Amino acid sequence: MFLPRSLKVKRAEDSEGRAAKRSRAGSGAGAQAEAERAEAERAQAQAEAERAQAEAERAQAEAERAQEAQAEPEEPVKQRSAEQRWPEPGEPACSVCGRYGEYICEQTDTDVCSLQCKARHLEPPPAEPPAEPRAYLEHPFISGLSAQQVEALQQQLGIAVRGPACRPVLEFEHCAFPDTLTANLARLGYRSPTPVQMQMLPQGLAGKDILAAADTGSGKTAAFLLPLTMAALRENEKVSPHQPIGLVLTPTRELAIQIEGQAKELMMGLPNMRTALLVGGMPLPPQLHRLKQSIKVIIATPGRLLEILKQEAVSLCGVLTVVVDEVDTMLKMGFQQQVLDILEKVPEEHQTILVSATIPAGIEQLATQFLQDPVRITVGKMNQPCSNVRPIILWVEEPSKKKKLFEILNDSKLFHPPVLVFVDCRLGADLLSNAVHKITGLKTVAIHSDKAQCERNQIVQGLLQGDYEVVVSTGVLGRGLDLVNVKLVVNFDMPPTMDEYVHQVGRAGRLGHRGTAITFVNNSSSRHFLELVKRVKPTGTLLPPQLLNSPYLNEQQRREQMRNKQRVQQDTVNGKNLMDIIRKHDRSVLQKR
Numbered sequence: 001m002f003l004p005r006s007l008k009v010k011r012a013e014d015s016e017g018r019a020a021k022r023s024r025a026g027s028g029a030g031a032q033a034e035a036e037r038a039e040a041e042r043a044q045a046q047a048e049a050e051r052a053q054a055e056a057e058r059a060q061a062e063a064e065r066a067q068e069a070q071a072e073p074e075e076p077v078k079q080r081s082a083e084q085r086w087p088e089p090g091e092p093a094c095s096v097c098g099r100y101g102e103y104i105c106e107q108t109d110t111d112v113c114s115l116q117c118k119a120r121h122l123e124p125p126p127a128e129p130p131a132e133p134r135a136y137l138e139h140p141f142i143s144g145l146s147a148q149q150v151e152a153l154q155q156q157l158g159i160a161v162r163g164p165a166c167r168p169v170l171e172f173e174h175c176a177f178p179d180t181l182t183a184n185l186a187r188l189g190y191r192s193p194t195p196v197q198m199q200m201l202p203q204g205l206a207g208k209d210i211l212a213a214a215d216t217g218s219g220k221t222a223a224f225l226l227p228l229t230m231a232a233l234r235e236n237e238k239v240s241p242h243q244p245i246g247l248v249l250t251p252t253r254e255l256a257i258q259i260e261g262q263a264k265e266l267m268m269g270l271p272n273m274r275t276a277l278l279v280g281g282m283p284l285p286p287q288l289h290r291l292k293q294s295i296k297v298i299i300a301t302p303g304r305l306l307e308i309l310k311q312e313a314v315s316l317c318g319v320l321t322v323v324v325d326e327v328d329t330m331l332k333m334g335f336q337q338q339v340l341d342i343l344e345k346v347p348e349e350h351q352t353i354l355v356s357a358t359i360p361a362g363i364e365q366l367a368t369q370f371l372q373d374p375v376r377i378t379v380g381k382m383n384q385p386c387s388n389v390r391p392i393i394l395w396v397e398e399p400s401k402k403k404k405l406f407e408i409l410n411d412s413k414l415f416h417p418p419v420l421v422f423v424d425c426r427l428g429a430d431l432l433s434n435a436v437h438k439i440t441g442l443k444t445v446a447i448h449s450d451k452a453q454c455e456r457n458q459i460v461q462g463l464l465q466g467d468y469e470v471v472v473s474t475g476v477l478g479r480g481l482d483l484v485n486v487k488l489v490v491n492f493d494m495p496p497t498m499d500e501y502v503h504q505v506g507r508a509g510r511l512g513h514r515g516t517a518i519t520f521v522n523n524s525s526s527r528h529f530l531e532l533v534k535r536v537k538p539t540g541t542l543l544p545p546q547l548l549n550s551p552y553l554n555e556q557q558r559r560e561q562m563r564n565k566q567r568v569q570q571d572t573v574n575g576k577n578l579m580d581i582i583r584k585h586d587r588s589v590l591q592k593r
């Protein structure tokens with residue numbers, strides 16, 4: 001796939017070269033001089049037998065290539081960027097304009113889409129020297145704020161920080177990004193940083209370890225990609241060009257594809273900032289080939305990265321920053337061992353950034369084992385549904401769920417396509433999708449992990465482009481995906497955990513957009529009742545009386561009260577537990593020694 005792309009650019013130039021040679025041969029005097037020079041060269045070639053041999057070999061290779069070119073006629077090389085299409089997920093993108101990188105510029109081994117972009121890519125750098133990427137220096141405006149002002153600001157923005165934190169920035173200008181990066185931010189419509197970016201950017205730029213929890217759709221991706229980009233820029237000259245500097249791990253292939261897309265947008269036009277997408281379900285050889293092109297940032301799902309590491313097709317020993325997105329799910333059983341195996345391959349001295357919208361206490365404890373003097377950042381109300389989304393909880397018995405869904409899809413007030421319906425199993429997704437299409441006639445599709453990756457990619461693209469009115473999905477679309485046009489999510493089946501509920505609901509209200517999330521509950525999800533009430537009640541949503549009066553909920557509340565009481569008793573010093581407390585203290589002192 002890559003060789004022909006390389007040839008195409010070369011062929012265009014070869015034919016120009018040949019045309020130039022032909023026109024020079026037309027003039028008599030020029031031809032004589034050419035002949036004399038050739039004679040002299042031949043004499044020299046005889047003296048230097050080795051060089052002559054090499055030249056002959058090269059000439060033969062060129063002749064073979066020319067013959068090959070004649071044998072298989074190819075479509076003409078695209079002249080202008082506008083003639084080129086946009087890349088499909090996983091395809092290379094032009095380093096200049098971001099369109100499909102159909103060709104490789106042979107001088108720099110960089111992806112380009114057309115001769116126009118090749119020429120722009122080879123243009124000498126602008127007279128004005130590019131801003132020197134450097135370690136984070138606090139902007140004088142930020143340094144000029146008093147400690148109280150900073151605290152008030154953080155409070156207003158809902159930012160809570162623990163650990164050796166930098167002050168938040170207020171504008172992207174406070175980060176001293178190079179001009180190209182600033183222009184890329186403007187092109188993406190990022191006028192000012194979101195609260196999580198305000199607090200994460202300075203820590204990230206200063207190379208600190210971060211554990212950050214912020215609402216779904218609050219801009220966490222750019223909050224880790226920008227420091228990663230700056231770290232890669234800074235190290236451009238230092239590390240061997242074949243060693244990646246940044247690594248981003250995600251739980252799903254769709255999320256990795258999306259993050260790579262965003263990374264490319266942010267890095268467009270920056271020197272030597274190539275990314276590699278390493279995800280399962282897509283052919284391995286192009287991914288291996290891509291890794292040979294001085295990759296700076298790898299975005300991967302753990303399984304495929306480990307497969308590639310086993311083949312020693314890439315080394316992580318130059319990695320300076322590791323990001324684990326959706327860290328709570330990445331550190332659960334299933335992924336945990338894979339993540340640990342990958343981290344073992346990364347040098348000890350590296351920056352770690354862990355992010356998610358939900359970080360339960362147990363995972364936070366585990367996560368801190370990977371971090372050194374971390375800054376813990378929380379923005380908004382941790383583990384709660386994003387405030388852009390209106391949560392609706394409906395009590396619907398199992399046999400009535402389909403009917404209720406059809407009612408919703410028929411309700412003009414609620415139905416804003418595309419609607420994303422979450423179910424708990426693959427077969428259920430296919431069956432429900434067929435049923436919705438049959439009954440409502442709406443354009444419906446199911447997506448789940450049994451489908452081929454190329455089909456999954458097409459469905460996500462179709463969903464983003466508004467090709468479907470209803471998409472029925474298992475958890476594959478539940479986390480991280482920026483489905484900006486989805487305004488209504490229906491949790492047909494209650495998600496497996498309340499954290500998953502927060503993520504699924506979050507697909508309906510991305511930054512600056514409002515949406516609705518309807519969740520069907522009944523006694524089959526009784527184990528979630530207490531958590532559901534705790535997380536949804538604070539949003540002001542009316543909860544169904546069947547839920548509020550449920551004996552399951554009453555029992556869960558009673559048990560929680562008991563646990564709290566016991567905890568208070570354990571914390572209070574009395575005659576009974578005094579000795580236990582002293583022993584516990586002694587043990588901890590001994591352990592510290």
Ligand SMILES: Nc1ncnc2c1ncn2[C@@H]1O[C@H](COP(=O)(O)OP(=O)(O)OP(=O)(O)O)[C@@H](O)[C@H]1O
Pocket residue numbers: 189190191192193194197214215216217218219220221222356357479480481482484506510511
């Ligand atoms: N500073 C900004 N200004 C405007 N839009 C932004 C800014 N930062 C990010 N966005 C946009 O906000 C949307 C949500 O961002 P992102 O996907 O990073 O959210 P997230 O916090 O990772 O959410 P999730 O928890 O669901 O993964 C995206 O469309 C992104 O392009």
Ligand SMILES: [Mg+2]
Pocket residue numbers: 220221325480
């Ligand atoms: Mg995200």
